[in-house]
Structures are given as structure tokens and as C-alpha cells.
Amino acid sequence: MIHLLKNQISAVLLAGFGITSFTALAQQPAYQLWYTKPAEKWTDALPIGNGRLGAMIFAGVEKDHIQFNEETLWTGGPRDYNHKGAAAYLPQIRQLLFEGNQQEAEKLAAEKFMGSMSGAGDRTKWVGDMKALKGLQGNPALENYDDQSWKSIKVPSYEGWEAVGLSGLDGAVWFRTTFEAPPNWQGKDLVLDLNRIRDQDLTYVNGTLIGNTDGTEPRKYTIPAKLLKPGKNTIAIQVLNYFDKGGLAGYKDTSKAIAVYPKDAPGNGVSLVKEWKYKVQNDEPPLVPQFQASYQPFGDLYLNFKTENEAVTNYKRKLDLNTAVASTTYTLKGINYLREYLASQPDQAIVIRLTADKKGSISFDALLGSPHKYSGVKKINANTIALSLKVRDGVLKGESRLQAIITKGKLLVTANKISIVAADAVTLYLTAGTSFVNDKDVSGNPASAAVKALTGLNGKSYAQVKAAHIKEYQKYYTAFSVSFGPDSKASLPTDERIEQFSDGNDPAFAALFMQYGRYLLISSSRPGTQPANLQGIWNELLTPPWGSKYTTNINLEMNYWPTGVLNLSAMAEPLIRKINALAKNGEVTAKVHYNAKGWVLHHNTDLWNGTAPINASNHGIWVSGAGWLSQHLWEHYLFTQDLNFLKNEAYPVMKQAAVFFNDFLIKDPKTGWLISTPSNSPENGGLVAGPTMDHQIIRTLFRNCIAATALLGVDADFKKTLEQKITLIAPNQIGKYGQLQEWLEDKDDTTNKHRHVSHLWGVHPGNDITWDTPDMMKAARQSLIYRGDEGTGWSLAWKINFWARFKDGNHAMKMVKMLISPAAKGGGAYINLFDAHPPFQIDGNFGGAAGIAEMLLQSHTQFVELLPALPADLPEGEVKGICARGGFVLNFKWKDGALSAVEVYSKTGGVCLLRYGNKITSIATQRGASYKFNGDLEKL
Numbered sequence: 001m002i003h004l005l006k007n008q009i010s011a012v013l014l015a016g017f018g019i020t021s022f023t024a025l026a027q028q029p030a031y032q033l034w035y036t037k038p039a040e041k042w043t044d045a046l047p048i049g050n051g052r053l054g055a056m057i058f059a060g061v062e063k064d065h066i067q068f069n070e071e072t073l074w075t076g077g078p079r080d081y082n083h084k085g086a087a088a089y090l091p092q093i094r095q096l097l098f099e100g101n102q103q104e105a106e107k108l109a110a111e112k113f114m115g116s117m118s119g120a121g122d123r124t125k126w127v128g129d130m131k132a133l134k135g136l137q138g139n140p141a142l143e144n145y146d147d148q149s150w151k152s153i154k155v156p157s158y159e160g161w162e163a164v165g166l167s168g169l170d171g172a173v174w175f176r177t178t179f180e181a182p183p184n185w186q187g188k189d190l191v192l193d194l195n196r197i198r199d200q201d202l203t204y205v206n207g208t209l210i211g212n213t214d215g216t217e218p219r220k221y222t223i224p225a226k227l228l229k230p231g232k233n234t235i236a237i238q239v240l241n242y243f244d245k246g247g248l249a250g251y252k253d254t255s256k257a258i259a260v261y262p263k264d265a266p267g268n269g270v271s272l273v274k275e276w277k278y279k280v281q282n283d284e285p286p287l288v289p290q291f292q293a294s295y296q297p298f299g300d301l302y303l304n305f306k307t308e309n310e311a312v313t314n315y316k317r318k319l320d321l322n323t324a325v326a327s328t329t330y331t332l333k334g335i336n337y338l339r340e341y342l343a344s345q346p347d348q349a350i351v352i353r354l355t356a357d358k359k360g361s362i363s364f365d366a367l368l369g370s371p372h373k374y375s376g377v378k379k380i381n382a383n384t385i386a387l388s389l390k391v392r393d394g395v396l397k398g399e400s401r402l403q404a405i406i407t408k409g410k411l412l413v414t415a416n417k418i419s420i421v422a423a424d425a426v427t428l429y430l431t432a433g434t435s436f437v438n439d440k441d442v443s444g445n446p447a448s449a450a451v452k453a454l455t456g457l458n459g460k461s462y463a464q465v466k467a468a469h470i471k472e473y474q475k476y477y478t479a480f481s482v483s484f485g486p487d488s489k490a491s492l493p494t495d496e497r498i499e500q501f502s503d504g505n506d507p508a509f510a511a512l513f514m515q516y517g518r519y520l521l522i523s524s525s526r527p528g529t530q531p532a533n534l535q536g537i538w539n540e541l542l543t544p545p546w547g548s549k550y551t552t553n554i555n556l557e558m559n560y561w562p563t564g565v566l567n568l569s570a571m572a573e574p575l576i577r578k579i580n581a582l583a584k585n586g587e588v589t590a591k592v593h594y595n596a597k598g599w600v601l602h603h604n605t606d607l608w609n610g611t612a613p614i615n616a617s618n619h620g621i622w623v624s625g626a627g628w629l630s631q632h633l634w635e636h637y638l639f640t641q642d643l644n645f646l647k648n649e650a651y652p653v654m655k656q657a658a659v660f661f662n663d664f665l666i667k668d669p670k671t672g673w674l675i676s677t678p679s680n681s682p683e684n685g686g687l688v689a690g691p692t693m694d695h696q697i698i699r700t701l702f703r704n705c706i707a708a709t710a711l712l713g714v715d716a717d718f719k720k721t722l723e724q725k726i727t728l729i730a731p732n733q734i735g736k737y738g739q740l741q742e743w744l745e746d747k748d749d750t751t752n753k754h755r756h757v758s759h760l761w762g763v764h765p766g767n768d769i770t771w772d773t774p775d776m777m778k779a780a781r782q783s784l785i786y787r788g789d790e791g792t793g794w795s796l797a798w799k800i801n802f803w804a805r806f807k808d809g810n811h812a813m814k815m816v817k818m819l820i821s822p823a824a825k826g827g828g829a830y831i832n833l834f835d836a837h838p839p840f841q842i843d844g845n846f847g848g849a850a851g852i853a854e855m856l857l858q859s860h861t862q863f864v865e866l867l868p869a870l871p872a873d874l875p876e877g878e879v880k881g882i883c884a885r886g887g888f889v890l891n892f893k894w895k896d897g898a899l900s901a902v903e904v905y906s907k908t909g910g911v912c913l914l915r916y917g918n919k920i921t922s923i924a925t926q927r928g929a930s931y932k933f934n935g936d937l938e939k940l
């Protein structure tokens with residue numbers, strides 16, 4: 001892919017054109033995220049990244065926390081994800097679906113068709129050992145057991161004991177507390193309401209077992225009257241947690257307390273929401289089988305300062321999007337302190353610089369740690385320590401190095417920390433690597449990347465490192481600029497702007513959000529790295545939501561929507577390499593599961609490029625991942641016009657995806673159409689025959705392949721086959737409610753508010769449905785109206801793009817305001833502007849940024865259309881370096897809601913059909929030339 005990378009970097013640089021009047025490399029608006037207090041939790045912290053290394057900056061004054069990641073640290077390892085013999089059951093599953101027997105089809109598919117899982121440990125033996133109190137002295141269930149030496153923990157915690165101090169723990173833990181029984185409770189049966197416990201509990205009152213449940217169903221145990229004692233009573237609970245969140249979870253609705261109360265008087269209880277005593281009995285539970293692997297945190301860097309609780313003034317932490325440098329400033333004892341943080345791609349290190357305006361003022365201890373059980377810190381030399389680790393549920397190892405360079409002062413390295421006293425300035429270099437080589441090879445030296453980076457930094461000043469970082473970053477970032485008028489609220493901290501955005505007038509914040517999306521993509525997906533996952537590159541949990549993997553039925557694809565239009569084509573390189581690797585594994589899955597040629601991908605994948613169906617048959621058997629990812633290859637060609645890329649990389653993979661569907665499509669016995677089955681309309685309605693989304697993706701893939709064969713002059717017979725098949729695929733249909741049908745049958749439920757709106761794929765990101773077919777477009781819009789505006793973060797982002805394609809800018813802007821609102825039960829943004837599913841998923845950031853761009857420019861039809869969905873809230877603005885399909889880069893301005901000037905640069909030549917409202921002009925462009933027009937598209 002070397003030629004691809006060179007071409008795309010050239011394309012990025014071309015956005016500047018070298019023409020003074022037409023350049024996105026001009027002065028950028030000073031977009032920043034900033035706050036007046038340190039981060040209290042992870043989603044308050046500020047992200048930095050170089051594509052491979054990521055860090056979250058908490059910026060505390062007394063204790064600064066830098067949580068960091070390395071992109072290839074995952075659980076699992078190379079293995080066969082496929083279910084041997086699955087294809088033998090495909091005809092039977094199809095027949096059951098044709099007969100309308102969905103339940104039986106899902107049951108058979110769950111048993112015979114899902115992918116294989118990783119190996120399991122001996123749970124029966126482990127549970128037996130834990131119940132036999134192995135590893136303990138005495139019996140903690142007994143009333144008079146001495147727990148004075150035990151630690152205390154907050155109970156309950158709905159997000160698991162991980163959220164209240166037991167990070168990364170799975171295993172057996174004992175909890176103990178007491179409650180006072182009022183005199184009027186004597187002689188009554190009581191209820192011990194614990195609601196949710198993860199995963200199994202053995203619950204004792206005054207030494208007697210009253211309940212034992214394995215699973216997460218509510219716990220409401222009876223305490224017989226005969227067990228109750230006057231006054232103090234003891235509760236002891238042995239919790240057995242196998243995987244993920246553990247402990248007494250209680251109620252998600254925190255207004256409901258776990259409690260003890262009389263059966264006949266539920267409202268008169270004693271709350272058990274308080275600190276309980278706890279003791280870890282065992283932290284080595286048997287391995288739980290997994291379909292796929294999970295992305296892992298690497299470690300934590302803590303900077304502990306000796307501030308002696310002095311008053312701090314002038315505190316500010318910020319992230320400068322123009323330089324990708326985070327900083328913290330404050331005043332203490334009259335001394336002004338500055339910390340700068342950056343993730344350098346040229347030097348492959350996270351860099352922290354600490355200075356003050358008084359000499360000898362920098363004193364702190366730097367400590368490395370990790371949530372991984374198998375980890376340790378050691379001294380390397382006089383200014384370097386190392387953190388080594390091994391993933392528990394997997395084969396990978398990792399190593400990071402922390403090196404300190406000081407000006408004046410003293411530096412002391414012990415076994416696990418670096419101590420610095422009275423320095424003028426300090427630079428910390430944090431590096432990391434793993435043993436991952438590729439999805440089949442884990443033989444790498446985990447220390448090599450860290451050591452190589454530090455070796456390369458020898459002799460470089462911080463000023464040189466920072467300058468190289470900014471230069472490399474800005475060649476991507478400054479290729480595009482956007483302004484929606486004066487930034488009148490720049491004086492407000494970002495958290496306050498989020499609170500006010502949905503109800504106030506702050507168009508500049510929408511522009512900042514666009515650039516923040518670009519910043520996050522550059523930071524998590526540089527050429528040569530892994531692609532951005534569900535959380536980009538940032539993750540603090542050993543068991544993150546959805547494994548922080550690559551969900552391929554919307555989320556991975558949404559991550560890369562900004563690449564073309566927002567002038568970040570080079571950032572697509574990691575995705576393109578991922579697609580190539582998936583295509584290889586997907587060939588095996590296509591054969592094993594469908595006895596088909598070509599390649600297939602289901603709804604999820606991971607570092608190891610698993611392609612088999614996972615989780616459950618009612619949503620895991622979705623066959624269109626390869627088709628959707630192939631659309632990204634085609635789109636990449638459309639934006640870059642790189643014929644070599646199309647010939648050598650895109651088309652061969654697209655063709656094999658089409659080959660699979662050519663084998664896979666089957667005639668529906670009722671309609672005679674070719675349909676996709678078994679499959680799913682993500683993640684709604686279960687296993688079905690003929691979901692609309694599949695047919696849109698397949699039809700679009702076939703069209704793209706047909707166009708590619710014509711451009712390349714190849715595969716005439718294959719082209720003819722696709723041209724014949726495409727006419728036989730089940731078409732889009734309008735149902736009885738005037739809606740676009742989600743399925744083959746007209747069975748849509750207009751009250752269903754599901755977050756996925758998969759059958760509108762043909763509207764966006766596809767172009768199977770456009771205003772060229774107004775009745776179908778109106779039906780699609782009606783479906784979206786029925787589905788409603790509410791949704792999780794990424795769902796809100798997708799709806800921005802839909803409403804933009806419907807050319808309803810005001811509705812699209814309504815969705816933008818919902819997306820950029822305080823994180824709530826569904827959607828919104830955390831105070832660091834991370835998208836809230838909730839919990840955090842980064843796709844909403846990327847989809848939202850692309851959606852705002854879609855309001856300003858669309859090029860998915862024959863036209864390059866300007867301001868197709870401009871909302872009233874954005875009456876003026878200017879964009880530079882925005883891209884259109886066909887290899888065009890545009891600068892344009894508008895005022896009072898009307899276009900005032902536009903300039904088009906053509907990277908490769910060709911006809912540009914420029915449209916604004918009802919005005920159309922055709923430009924026969926020349927390679928490397930630019931063309932200027934006024935607001936009426938009259939050439940200047």
C-alpha cells in the first residue's frame with residue numbers, strides 16, 4: 001500500500017494548492033476545548049493520540065493522571081473463528097425462514113451456525129473451591145467473624161466494583177455489613193432486597209444461607225423471622241464474578257435503595273447503601289469463552305506533586321485543536337506553572353513537558369501502573385523505568401518505558417518510580433509496544449517499539465520534538481477549515497457551552513465540533529496504524545463496552561465517514577488495510593458457513609480479524625459487512641480518483657465481495673426475487689429472509705463493480721453477470737403506512753423507535769435512494785419520522801446525515817443540537833465532547849462531523865451541490881478544503897443564508913456539475929486548475 005499512502009498524502013497537501021487565494025492552509029480558527037477544573041472522571045479527561053498511542057489527560061494539580069493505550073493490546077490470539085460444518089445447516093435455516101418459522105430458525109442457527117468461541121476454564125471446580133473457602137482462614141459467613149482488617153468499599157455500584165476501586169478484578173469477593181432491626185420487626189419475615197448482583201451470590205444472614213443465585217435476575221431474599229435478632233444483625237455475601245462487571249450492583253435508578261424491610265411494610269426499610277467491608281478471596285476465575293477479543297487499556301502514569309494543599313488560582317486546562325497539544329496552567333504560591341502534553345507521531349511517544357516561571361520549582365514523583373493483574377514496574381537506568389505486562393485472557397505481552405529529562409534539580413530512580421526535586425524544567429517521554437505482529441503472528445518483542453522510540457529521541461530538545469509533532473499533524477488538520485461566523489462564546493468553558501448549545505445561539509461551537517471530529521480521527525487513525533475502534537484508541541477498562549471492538553453493521557463505517565468530504569483521505573489507510581485482511585479471513589468463513597466463493601463479514605470483528613457470526617443468531621447473522629466496507633473502497637476512489645488504487649487494491653476486494661453475493665442470493669419462493677437470507681436488519685426484528693438494507697448494499701456493490709470494470713477495462717463476463725443479477729434483486733418497497741419497508745414483507749411497526757434505521761442505508765451512506773426517485777425518498781423520510789428523533793449517540797449522528805440528504809437543514813440542525821447536549825440516558829456528549837451512546841462510543845463524533853459537512857455539500861449524485869441543507873441557525877460561514885466526489889476540492893462562503901462565492905479545484909480533471917439551488921453550471925476542469933464563481937454560479 002506504499003503507493004496509496006504517497007498518493008493520499010499528496011492529495012492532502014494538494015488541498016492547499018499553493019495558491020494564496022485558495023488555501024485551507026491559511027489561519028485556522030482558534031478552536032479549543034477548555035475547562036476551569038481538573039477532570040474528575042475518565043469522560044472529563046482530554047484525549048491525545050498519534051494513531052498508535054493514545055492518552056487521556058486528567059490534569060489534576062496535586063495528582064495528574066495520564067491513562068494510556070497502545071492500539072494492539074487486546075485479549076485473545078490467533079485462532080479459527082469459524083464453525084466447521086455450518087454450511088450443512090444453511091438450507092434448513094433458509095427453509096424454516098421461508099415457512100415463517102423464525103423461532104426454530106434462530107434456535108437451529110444458534111446451535112449450528114454461530115462462530116466458535118475461545119476456550120473455557122473449569123468453572124465447576126473453581127466454584128466448588130470458592131464455596132469450600134479455599135484461600136481463606138475461617139468462615140466469613142459466620143456472624144462473629146473478625147473482619148476488622150478488611151477494607152471498605154461503596155455499595156452498591158451499578159457499573160460494577162470496577163467503578164468504586166476494584167479496577168480489573170474478576171473473581172470471588174466477600175462482603176460484610178450489619179443492620180439494626182427495630183423492636184417492631186421481631187417475629188416478622190423480612191425481605192433482603194439486593195436487586196442485581198454480578199454474577200453469582202451466596203447470601204448469609206447471621207451465619208445462615210438465605211439465598212444463592214447464579215445470574216443477574218433480581219435478588220429479593222426472605223429472612224425468616226426466626227433468624228432475626230434484636231438490634232444488630234450481620235449480612236455476609238460471597239460474590240462470584242466470572243467476567244466483566246462484578247459485585248453488588250443494586251438498582252440502575254439510584255433513587256431505589258438496596259434495603260432490608262418487613263414483608264408486610266416495604267416502605268419501612270433500612271437502607272444498605274453505605275460502605276461495606278470486603279475481602280478478595282480469589283482473583284483467578286476460570287476463563288469465560290468469548291466469540292471475539294476485547295481492546296485493552298495499557299497503563300497509568302501518575303504525577304504526584306507536593307503542593308501541601310496550598311490554594312491554586314488561575315487554573316485552566318485545554319486542548320488546542322490546531323496544534324494537538326493539551327496544556328494545564330495554574331498559579332501556586334505566586335509561581336505560574338505550565339504542563340504540555342502531546343502524542344508525537346514522528347517520535348512515537350507521549351510527551352509531557354513541565355515548566356514554571358521560577359527556577360527550581362518542579363518537584364514530583366512519577367509512577368507507572370496498570371490494571372492488568374500480570375504487570376510490574378522495574379528500573380531500567382538512571383532516568384528510566386519500565387512497565388511490563390501480559391494480558392490475562394490472551395497471548396499478548398506489552399512493555400512501556402518512562403524516561404525523564406530534567407534541567408537542573410535532582411532525579412532519583414527507584415524500583416517503581418522516578419522522583420524529581422527542584423528542577424527548572426522536566427520532559428517525560430512515555431513509549432509503549434506489544435508482541436503483536438499481525439493477526440497470525442504474536443512473536444514480536446514487546447519492548448522493541450518503546451526502546452526504538454527512546455533511542456530516536458536521544459539528543460532532541462523538547463522544542464524540536466514539539467515542532468516535528470505539530471508539522472506532521474497540521475499537514476492533515478489544516479487541509480480543511482470551517483467557520484460559522486464569530487466565536488462569540490469562546491470565553492465560556494466547554495462544559496458550559498455544551499449545556500447551553502441546544503437552547504442557545506452558538507454556531508461556532510458546531511464548527512468546533514466538526515474540527516474536533518477531524519482531530520479525533522487524525523489522533524486515532526494515522527497511516528500505518530490499526531483503524532479507529534468503537535472508542536477510537538482510548539479505553540480505560542479491561543472489559544470495555546462491546547469489547548471496544550469494530551462493529552461493522554454501522555459503527556466502524558461511521559468512523560470513516562469524514563475521510564472523504566473533510567479532506568482526510570489519508571486517514572482511511574488503516575481501514576483499507578483492515579479490509580484487505582478481513583477479505584482473506586472472510587474467504588474461509590464464506591466457504592465454511594455458506595459453501596460460497598468470495599468473502600463475507602458479519603456484524604463484528606476485532607484485532608484478529610474474525611469474520612464469523614457472533615453473539616446471538618437473532619442479530620449476529622448479518623451478511624453484509626463485506627459489501628458495506630467495499631463501499632468505502634469505492635468512495636475512496638471517487639474522492640481521490642486514484643486509478644492505481646482502484647485497480648490494485650479496491651476492485652479486487654470489491655469483486656470478491658460481489659462474488660460471494662452472486663453465490664449467496666437465492667430466489668424467494670413467494671415473490672421470485674433474489675433475496676439475502678438468512679440475515680438481519682441490524683439489530684432489529686431477528687433472523688429473517690430478505691432485509692431491505694442487505695439488498696440496498698448488494699445492489700450498490702454490484703453497481704460499483706460494474707462501474708469499476710468499465711473504468712479498468714476488465715472482467716466483461718463478470719460485468720454481464722452482475723448486470724443480469726442486479727435486475728432480479730428485491731427492490732425497495734413502499735408499505736401500507738407510506739413508509740419504506742424494512743423487510744421483504746410489509747410488517748413495519750410505526751411505534752418502533754429502534755436506534756438502528758438500517759433500511760435507510762440507501763439514502764445514506766449509500767445512494768440507492770435519491771431525489772431522482774422522489775416517491776421512494778419521501779417513503780424513506782416517512783420511515784425516519786416514524787422512528788423518531790431520539791436515539792443513542794451514533795443514532796443521532798446518522799439521523800443528521802439522513803435529514804441532510806432529505807434537504808431539511810433545520811431538522812438536521814435539531815439533531816446536531818441533540819447530539820451536542822449533556823450526556824443523558826440516550827445520546828448527547830460528555831464534557832470532553834466524547835459522544836455518549838451512552839456509554840462512550842466515538843462513532844457519534846465522526847458521524848456528527850460528517851453530517852454537518854453533508855448539510856454544506858453533497859456529491860453522491862451527478863451534482864456537486866452547495867448548501868443543500870443549510871439550516872437557519874448557520875446564516876453565515878466559510879469552508880476551505882471541503883471535498884467532493886470526482887476529485888474536487890472546494891472553498892466557498894455564504895452570508896444571510898445565501899451563497900456568495902465559490903472556488904473549485906480539480907485534482908485530476910473531468911467534468912464538474914456544480915449546483916446551488918436551481919442553478920447548475922458545468923465545468924470541464926483541467927488537472928491542477930481552479931475555477932472561481934459568484935453566488936449565482938457565474939464564472940469570475
